[in-house]
Amino acid sequence: MRGFRAHKVALMLRSLRSRRLEARGRPTRLSALLLLAFATPALAGGPPPADEDWPCPQRRAGAISRAAIWAGPAAESRWDDDREAAALARKLASRRTPLDEADALIEAFAKQAGADKDKRLTLVFEGTLDLINGERDKVMSAIARYARGQKALAAKVREDAEKAADAQEGQGDITAPDALEQAHPDLKWDKRIFDDRAQTLTYVCESPVLLEKRAFALARVLQEKL
Template structure:
C-alpha cells in the first residue's frame, strides 16, 4: 500500500515537472506568445557544420562579404536568387580563400539575422506592453464612468 502511494506520488511529480520547468523558462511578463521566448540564438543552434574560426567574425576586413550579407539577407529577395548569388560568390573565390570567406559569410548571415530577430522580438514585447497599458487605461476610464453613473445626480 505504501509502495503504491509512493509510485503514484512519483508519477504525479513526473507529470508536473515539465510544465513547471516550461513556466519557469518563460519569465518575461511582456512576452505574449505561447512559444518560449529565446532572446538570442547561438550559431550552434542552427549550424551543424564545423566550428567557425575566430577570424570569421571580422567582416569589417571584407566589404564584399558585408555587402553580400546585406543583399542576400533582405526579405524581399527570393531564396533561389540568394542561393545563386552565394554560389556565384563562392565560384569567384580562389580555392585557398573559399573556406575562410564562406565561414565569414555564414557568420555574417547569422549575426545579421539574429540582430533582425532581436529587433522583432523587442517590437513584440513593446507592443504587448502597450496593449496592457491601454487595457489598464480603458479599465480605469470605465471605472470612472461607472462612478459618475452611480452618483444620484447622474443623467
C-alpha cells in the same frame, strides 16, 4: 495560445456591449465585468509567463546560436574585413532578397571565392547570422514595447470604465445603443485600439520565427557549398 486569449478579451468586450440591458441600473456590475475582462493581465494566459512583457506563445529565446544552424568550420577572421563576403551577407540577411534567389547568389560567390572558398563562405555565414540576430533583437524589443503598451492601455480602459460606471450611477438610461461609448468616447477608442492590436498579435509574434527560419535556410544553402 496567449494571442488567442487576448482576442478572447476583445470578444468579451464585444459581448459586454450586448449585455448593456443587463447592466441597466446595475452600473457596479458593469464595472465589475469590465474590470474582470481587463484584470487578467490582458496579454497573458496559459501557463504563468516567465516574462511579463512577453506576449507571444513562442518562448522568448536569446540570439540564434551558431551551433543550432551551422555544422561548418568556425570563422578565422572578422566577417566585415572581407568586403565581398560582407556585401553578400548584407544582401542575404535583408528580407528584401527573396530566399529562392539566395542559392544563385551564394553559388556565384563560391565560384569566384578562390582557394579560400570555405573560409570565405564561413564569413558570409557569420555576417548573415550577426545581421539577422541584430534585426531579430530589434523585433523582440518592439514586441516587448507593444506588450507594455497593451498593458497600459488595458489599465486605462479599466479606469475609464470604472469612471463611466460611477458617473452613470443613478443617472438616466444607458440601454440605448452605444450609450455608454457615446457618453465616453475615449473608452470607445481605447477599446478599439486594444481590439485591433490584440488581433495582430499572432502576426507580430511570427516575425522572430520568420527570421529564425530565414537564418536556418541561408545557413543550410551556405553549408551545401562548402
